[in-house]
Structures are given as C-alpha cells and as structure tokens.
Amino acid sequence: MGTINASGSDASSESGTVAYSIGQVFYSYVGLSIYNVAQGVQHDNTINTLIVEENLEPTAEIIIFPNPTTDYVTVNMNGLELEQGIKSYQMYDLQGRMVKQNTISQTETPINMTDLSASVYILQVVVNSELLKTFKIVKN
Numbered sequence: 001m002g003t004i005n006a007s008g009s010d011a012s013s014e015s016g017t018v019a020y021s022i023g024q025v026f027y028s029y030v031g032l033s034i035y036n037v038a039q040g041v042q043h044d045n046t047i048n049t050l051i052v053e054e055n056l057e058p059t060a061e062i063i064i065f066p067n068p069t070t071d072y073v074t075v076n077m078n079g080l081e082l083e084q085g086i087k088s089y090q091m092y093d094l095q096g097r098m099v100k101q102n103t104i105s106q107t108e109t110p111i112n113m114t115d116l117s118a119s120v121y122i123l124q125v126v127v128n129s130e131l132l133k134t135f136k137i138v139k140n
Helices: none
Strands: 007-013 016-022 028-030 037-039 060-065 072-079 087-092 098-103 108-112 119-127 130-139
Touching (some): 060 119, 072 119, 098 108
Antiparallel strands (some): 007 016, 028 037, 060 072, 072 108, 087 098, 087 119
C-alpha cells in the first residue's frame, strides 16, 4: 500500500529540480508486536520538559589583573558570599616563602609589587579562613 500526496509539485531552475509534497491522506500500519512501524506518517512525539535547578549556593567571582604585571595587581572580588566575612590574601614566592599578606576590605584591592623582583608568585585569596582561589602571577 502506498501513500497519496494531498498536494505537491515539482520546482525547477537552472540550478536543478526538486519535488515536494504537502499533506497526506492515509498511511499503512505494519506490525502486531511491541515493535510497530507506521509508514508514511511524520509526526513529532517529542515531549520537552524544562527543568530549572535552583542555585542554592551563592556565587563569587574573583579576578586578578593585570597579569603579567610590572608594579601592582588588583584583586577584584564580586559575589554574595564575599559581601560578609573576613577576606585576605597571601602571596608566596616559588620557594614557598610568604612575601606579602593583608586583609581585603574593598571590592577592588591593589597589591603593590614594586618591592618584589621579577619572578612568578602564587596569590591565595582566603575568605573566613577558607582558601577560595589560587592565582599564578608573573612579575616582569
């Protein structure tokens, strides 16, 4: 058993031809088991469900710039969990010696590095005695 097009035509141009059809008046059904085939029917059985997960964890963003630097870096801290709590930083050289430490009291905190030699340093940002993020800073 075949299908009969309810509407259709052929379109042609210098580039080529195409045949199209719109609609369908009947179809054939094959199968008696759980694996059935409906020939000639095109219909969408997709069920879309939008699941929105609640973000219960406050977010924070910490950015260090400029990196590499020649004289200072700025610690930029934004986020709900950063609004409260004791914020600080520790800077270490590659031998693990602490070379700078201080509290962070503003959204943007500059760190003066003019007294440090050209090298790579590790900067750790701490909130409420918990390490929040670690950065590698290159001083030229």
